[in-house]
Amino acid sequence: MAIPAVEALVFDVFGTVVDWRGGVIAEIERVAKGKGVAIDGAAFADAWRGAYVPSMDRVRRGEVPWTRLDDLHRATLDRLVVQFGLTGLSETETDHLNRVWHRLPPWPDAIEGLSRLKRRYIIATLSNGNVSLLLNMAKNVGLPWDTILSAELVRHYKPDPEAYLGTADLLGRKPQQVMLVAAHNNDLQAAQRCGLRAAFVARPHEHGPGKADRAKASGQYDAVAEDFVDLARQLGA
Amino acid sequence: MAIPAVEALVFDVFGTVVDWRGGVIAEIERVAKGKGVAIDGAAFADAWRGAYVPSMDRVRRGEVPWTRLDDLHRATLDRLVVQFGLTGLSETETDHLNRVWHRLPPWPDAIEGLSRLKRRYIIATLSNGNVSLLLNMAKNVGLPWDTILSAELVRHYKPDPEAYLGTADLLGRKPQQVMLVAAHNNDLQAAQRCGLRAAFVARPHEHGPGKADRAKASGQYDAVAEDFVDLARQLGA
Numbered sequence: 001m002a003i004p005a006v007e008a009l010v011f012d013v014f015g016t017v018v019d020w021r022g023g024v025i026a027e028i029e030r031v032a033k034g035k036g037v038a039i040d041g042a043a044f045a046d047a048w049r050g051a052y053v054p055s056m057d058r059v060r061r062g063e064v065p066w067t068r069l070d071d072l073h074r075a076t077l078d079r080l081v082v083q084f085g086l087t088g089l090s091e092t093e094t095d096h097l098n099r100v101w102h103r104l105p106p107w108p109d110a111i112e113g114l115s116r117l118k119r120r121y122i123i124a125t126l127s128n129g130n131v132s133l134l135l136n137m138a139k140n141v142g143l144p145w146d147t148i149l150s151a152e153l154v155r156h157y158k159p160d161p162e163a164y165l166g167t168a169d170l171l172g173r174k175p176q177q178v179m180l181v182a183a184h185n186n187d188l189q190a191a192q193r194c195g196l197r198a199a200f201v202a203r204p205h206e207h208g209p210g211k212a213d214r215a216k217a218s219g220q221y222d223a224v225a226e227d228f229v230d231l232a233r234q235l236g237a
Numbered sequence: 238m239a240i241p242a243v244e245a246l247v248f249d250v251f252g253t254v255v256d257w258r259g260g261v262i263a264e265i266e267r268v269a270k271g272k273g274v275a276i277d278g279a280a281f282a283d284a285w286r287g288a289y290v291p292s293m294d295r296v297r298r299g300e301v302p303w304t305r306l307d308d309l310h311r312a313t314l315d316r317l318v319v320q321f322g323l324t325g326l327s328e329t330e331t332d333h334l335n336r337v338w339h340r341l342p343p344w345p346d347a348i349e350g351l352s353r354l355k356r357r358y359i360i361a362t363l364s365n366g367n368v369s370l371l372l373n374m375a376k377n378v379g380l381p382w383d384t385i386l387s388a389e390l391v392r393h394y395k396p397d398p399e400a401y402l403g404t405a406d407l408l409g410r411k412p413q414q415v416m417l418v419a420a421h422n423n424d425l426q427a428a429q430r431c432g433l434r435a436a437f438v439a440r441p442h443e444h445g446p447g448k449a450d451r452a453k454a455s456g457q458y459d460a461v462a463e464d465f466v467d468l469a470r471q472l473g474a
Contacts, residue, residue: 070409122372122376130409131384131407131408131409132407132408132409132410133409135359135383135384135408135409136409138383139359139383145383145384146372146375146376146382146385147368147372147382147384147385148383148384148385152407153390153407170368170369170389170390171368171369171372172307172367172368172369172370172372172373173369
């Protein structure tokens with residue numbers, strides 16, 4: 001039986017499309033400076049991101065009801081501002097800081113690569129970020145998505161199978177007609193177990209200096225690309 | 238208290254953005270001609286659309302479980318091909334015909350108007366059409382949505398309040414920060430009862446010749462526009 005052609009590309013976002021670490025560090029250091037506090041922005045960013053998977057896992061295991069990522073981020077932030085001594089933030093300032101995840105910068109190749117891929121494929125997010133986060137991010141920097149798809153829409157965080165299968169269903173496509181693009185092996189392999197295609201894109205700077213070894217493909221993928229422009233070339237877009 | 242500014246425009250689609258009647262008539266007449274059958278395409282289109290509200294109402298009343306619009310359309314189509322004597326269609330041909338709703342033509346001002354509005358606002362669908370229908374339609378003719386929102390995502394058809402309130406929630410906005418754009422008074426008034434803003438756009442040709450009286454604004458709206466370019470002008474976009 002012929003494998004149906006890929007019609008839709010869905011993208012992991014944090015780390016794959018945008019530089020969460022660089023964006024969070026810059027914002028934390030700006031805020032801390034404004035408050036006259038000395039903070040290691042990289043340590044803060046890594047601690048914030050470090051709570052990401054454990055906080056979603058509590059939702060995935062059913063220990064807490066469905067909670068959107070903005071609210072998981074906020075619970076972690078409230079803990080970290082105390083831990084790092086980032087005092088004196090008003091509620092408005094804290095809320096604005098929490099939304100730094102809505103304002104992350106894309107990797108330099110992202111917009112050019114997505115614009116090329118969009119001419120040939122449906123391009124959509126498939127992120128654990130909530131819809132409004134992903135939409136605000138896209139409007140802020142001009143990410144040209146055809147639509148925003150999110151764990152929020154199926155109420156299952158990746159790597160739950162429902163996140164991948166529910167997304168293919170919303171797209172009206174068979175899993176084999178949908179390809180996940182991500183910089184993370186666990187995400188891609190969970191998608192493959194659901195029948196989706198998988199493209200690995202290397203993001204050696206995601207975790208900061210000296211961590212490029214975390215950004216190596218460790219599976220059998222339909223494509224392995226240097227960046228989104230290289231992916232567009234490989235996919236004929 | 239100041240009314241917060243509108244940040245997102247959400248659009249009814251069938252009749253407001255695209256000419257469902259013209260699109261369905263053209264497709265039915267093309268298919269019928271190919272099968273050597275004489276059919277009144279306008280009567281077929283009106284009968285198909287005539288079953289739209291009653292079929293959704295059965296879902297809204299809970300008489301049948303959630304059913305996406307593609308499947309409601311198909312159940313009606315299966316009845317109409319018998320009634321109109323449109324025989325000899327294969328399953329593939331019937332499925333393709335059912336998806337004519339994915340391939341409807343936009344009104345002449347729609348793309349220009351949306352492109353202008355997109356520079357200032359988030360622009361999204363808020364349609365009873367399912368996500369894949371709206372996405373395929375957008376890709377087919379180049380409707381420049383920031384994202385596709387649909388009754389399917391909240392599992393409530395308009396005019397259920399959940400459709401409007403759930404959409405504002407996904408957008409991360411208060412209802413007053415969201416404006417529905419539609420050519421239909423009942424849709425706009427249901428949105429207003431939920432606290433959304435409302436803009437009426439006249440589509441005098443939606444129901445065919447001699448039916449322009451069905452396209453008059455009959456409420457108090459935040460804007461009443463001739464078309465999407467006029468709306469962009471009124472909203473400063």
